[in-house]
Amino acid sequence: MARDKSKTLIDVKDLRVSFDTYAGEVQAVRGVSFYVNKGEAVAIVGESGCGKSVTAQSTMQLIPMPPGRIKDGQVMFNGKDLTKLTDKQMESIRGSEISMIFQDPMTSLNPTMKVGKQIMEGLIKHQRLSKAEAKKKAIEMLDVVGIPNPEKRVEQYPHEFSGGMRQRAMIAIALSCDPKLLIADEPTTALDVTIQAQILDLMKDLQRDFDTAIILITHDLGVVADIAQRVVVMYAGLVIESGTLDEIFYNGQHPYTWGLMRSIPKVNTDEKERLVPIEGTPPDLFSPPKGCPFAARCKYAMPICKEQMPEKTYLSEDHYVKCWLQHEMAPDVENPIKKGRE
Known part of the structure; x- marks a missing residue:
């Protein structure tokens, strides 16, 4: 269905965040855009270091500045650009309109x-x-x-x-x-599975009872499946795919998304199947590649992948992907996620 902007609570547009270190500039977030509607749960997923926590903390101006700095972009919340507000103005929003659950409650x-x-x-x-x-x-x-x-x-x-x-x-x-918006940064990482399930049930109850919107930061796709309505997949400081929960889980189109899905153990099958790791390491964000950042780890990579970043390809009004495999001149590649579900 078409996006109803009257329901949008927070709209992040082309957010760019860097950290200045003795070794140079770390480009942690490189043009991230996503939105969350009122009462909706959106998960931001990706492996460690992809920029998901920095993205979330930047929306509330919680990154230390310096060394961090918001280079560009907007974070529109209830008609206000949060990147333009002073510390005092942000204090009136933090806790009252936007709250955050951090990864480690003891610290x-x-x-x-x-x-x-x-x-x-x-x-x-x-x-x-x-x-x-x-x-x-x-x-x-x-x-x-x-x-x-x-x-x-x-x-x-x-x-x-x-x-x-x-x-x-x-x-x-x-x-x-x-608060109107709750940002949960890996809220269940340090907990055992029983307590994890209780916390997730609690968050779902709160979303239902208080109509609270949730941004869930996690690398645990089981948690995502339990609570989110939409999913944003990040890699190397970029959003490389975004869509509804079903679109990402059952019709993901980026090879990195395929890799994430194939790393989930299957518990409802008698077949013995090895988990498939994503070989290689993420790129150095001191000097990000000019093409697709996943190209060096992608078995489907073509020469253009290393030379030029692909544009968004919309597969539906909610689902887009940044991948050269969507180009009309690209070879046909069988989706391993769909194949595994047949």
């Missing part, structure tokens, strides 16, 4: 402050609640995220919580001011 929570007080901070600052009102809301939030005995837990420190409970506490902090 994100303040170990010297009680968990309840950390939830109360945002409520007092953004919603102007009294301490008594903020404490009452903090207890409610701990209860919402499934922490038992919230009246007792609100007075405890992070080290008294288990890993799963710390992540729930982080979610309580992020959701305490009813």
Whole structure:
């Protein structure tokens, strides 16, 4: 279906972010564009170092500047370009309208402050609640995220919580001011599978009950399948494919997307099949290649792939890919994902 821009909550356009180091400029994000609608969950996937976390943190101006800097692009949120706002203006948006769950709750929570007080901070600052009102809301939030005995837990420190409970506490902090957008950066990486499933169920409940939009940063495609409606595939600081969940999982068109899909173990089949790794390493972003960044690792690469970056090819109104295999003069290549599902 056609994109309804009236439903768009955040629209990232041609975002470029670099880090200046003693060895030179690291071009971490090189023209990323994507959007998230109100109440929608969008996953940004790719291997470590592809720029997905930097993209998410840049939208909230959370990257250290310097050495980081937003070179170009727009992050439009409710009619405002967040890249043009001052630190003070961003403070009024962070926590109240956009919140973030970080990868490691033990390093994100303040170990010297009680968990309840950390939830109360945002409520007092953004919603102007009294301490008594903020404490009452903090207890409610701990209860919402499934922490038992919230009246007792609100007075405890992070080290008294288990890993799963710390992540729930982080979610309580992020959701305490009813944000319109929740950015979850690898929210389940450090958790065992049982707690991981509980956290994902909690995020789905919150999306449904509060109509919260979610940007999910992950390399775990099982997590993506469980929660996302659309998927953005990143590689070497670029978006190389984007589409709905079904389009990416069942009709992905970029060889890198194929590689990601073929690395997922199949649990619903009696066939014994080896996982297929993606050979090679990502390119050096001190000096990115001028052509397709995946060309050096792609068994389908043609001479033009190393010389020129392909343009977007739209396969539907929601699905596009940047790959020379889509060109009319390219050889026919059988999609290994489709073949594996036949």
